[in-house]
Amino acid sequence: MIVDDEEDVCQALAKVIQRKGFEVVTCGDGETALEMFKTHRPDITFLDLYIPKLKGWQVLEEIRKIDSGAKVYFVTGSHDDAEKLKGKNVPVNGYVLKPIDLSEIVKIVEENR
16 A cells, blocks of 8 residues: 555556556545555555645554554655654654655565565
8 A cells, every 4th residue: 555645656656566466555645544454454555754634653553553563664755754753663664765766665565575
């Protein structure tokens, strides 16, 4: 699952993940992300930190209540935000910085196959 309010980001990530044989669902806000997570139970979620309705860390908190072992990777344009969250021991599997290196996405997907 890809959660980002930038449609071009969703489409680019979806395309590269689909090429690896995975089904992909996308959405652009936190409330929809939670509903989609409950419905689809994705193998991996790429979650933007700053999305409408609920922020990424709020979505992560709710996902952890549903499935404590879910694989969730934050996507952010700010190295500082990623470092701050790492310092707070936020229960996320990793971080992907924008601009996104698509080979990094492929590596994550393949490692979690």
